[in-house]
Amino acid sequence: MSAAPALPRAWRDGQLAVLLLLPIALINAIGFILPVLNLARYSFNRSRIGGGIEQVFTWENWAGLLSDPFYLELVLNSVWISLAITLTTLVVSYPIALYLHRASGSWRTFLTVLVISPLLTSAVVRTYGWIAILTDDGPVVSAIKALGLPAPSLMFNIKGVFIGLTEILMPYMILALMAGFGRLDPRVEEAARTLGATPARTFRKVILPLTLPGIALGCLLCFVLAVSSFITPKLMGGGRVFLLATEIYDQAIVTLNWPLASTLSILVLIVFGAALWAYSAVLRRLD
């Protein structure tokens, strides 16, 4: 009889937690950690001409990567383009998220579905849609020309990638922002207004600080997605935009240089690590 209550206490001591965490830990170990370690190992192999792999331990790939200005530029390009896209996505998504947060009832449900609906179509299809819209004979360029303005080329260059990725990332940003808007209570805004703050000041001093956790989350999510996205840059970049993700694809699939592709992949992980660190630093400051 005395054994029966002992069991729940042992569970409370953490055995249950361990038991519950075990399946996901196992899946993660097999499905994520092992492959990443394998990837890390590959980055020290030597690539043979024509795609073969020599099982050795060499720092060649890393040394080559760090000493080659092309790859340094590639990393910097990927980071700044992704940051710029994240920022643009934030600016265009924020008002939508704020409006959705304030909306209520079936109107809110309807709008939320509208925001999420692009996620139901594959990014490939949406990217082809953008190609049709932004190409030199497309409606956007034609409209600009009709207004008598000099029409920029919007497709197969960095501008195309920028527009396409921003649209594709918007739903993620909006959802992340809404998830982080929990602390924003309409009564606080009302209080600020009652106490004489202008709408601009209310936004700056009340709304913005309260929504910072959402902003940080959305930015982290979009940055990571932007750095790792390769379909849209591949389709809309016209082969002119070299980014980490497209380069990994080329090295892995076209040139068959798996060691270099692995080295670049680990580099992307390091960039993600830095992004996570920045995110937690921001959160710590907010608390």
Place this chain on the structure above:
Amino acid sequence: MTAMKNATRAGLAALAMALATSVAMADTVVLTAYSGIFQENYVKAVVEPFMKANPDITVEFYGMPNSAQMLGTLRAQASAPQIDIAIMDVSVAKAATDEGIFAPMDETVTKHLADLYPQARYEGVNAAGVTFDNLVLLYNTDKVQQAPTSWNALWDAQYAKQVSIPAVPDIQGTTLTIITDKMAGGTNYIESVEAGLKRLEELAPLVQTWEPRPDVYQPISSGTAAIGIGWNARAQVYADLSDGKLGVVLPEEGSGFQINVIGLVKGGPASESARKFIDYALSPEAQAAFTEQMFYAPTNAKAAALISEKALQRTAAGAMDRMIDINWLEVAKVRDAITEQWRRRVIPLSR
């Protein structure tokens, strides 16, 4: 009791025989090659006739988008192969050979080796050439009124920003580099393609995309681009499907071959039947049938006699003397250097 025992014995024997036949019946050869229109046409022209002639063998076609993915899959299965045969680009087959993935390709596999063109055999590659393809000039017939005859049409300023070029590391870009180099006076593409690169620098500002998607044929058929380069076999098939919108030209300066080879996977599950299929795939009949179907030039010299003049005209078979002899195994050694030059010198000029 004895009768009962005998009946049981007879029953078991019958069952064993039935099982044995069904095992023999179900000999399945797994062939991996390009998915999409290659698969569609290869199954029609080669795989189905083979299965008709060999009812005891089933050939399963496992399509993959490119040779690299095939190599990746073969690598992953190295200890327990599930694939018996691969058709892939010769330079990737070299890597596969180096890693011990392919069994030797000799007279025990196929008796047709002696009939293959010399370009179909590569020293150090355990696979034999099964298709020849070549780079061609593509154009949209609405946008380009007069059919071009020279690669120089790509540099024509009237098609500025309407040129579609699959850039290096894609080997269409590599082949264009070698052709351009020869046209610009280059004499040895292994030593230097400097002359070609200079000429490509002039082409760069005219290029619409270096990465045509889903492939180079669709944007030119639809008129998104006016002119470009691509592979002959696919271009011929898409030209037939394009309502006359896609034009295909083998320019007067000649071109270069892309070679797909067929290799037997070492330790594959259905080795004997796989040998039989490879032998068939390299036979004059199968080679001729695939040329009629998809306009790859045959690798078996005896096939030409079986191919209609009309189909032969649409391959490089009639222009063998104008073809640049590209040694892809040698090119593999300088491919990284060519890629580097493209990315640092050529592509930036198109931004």
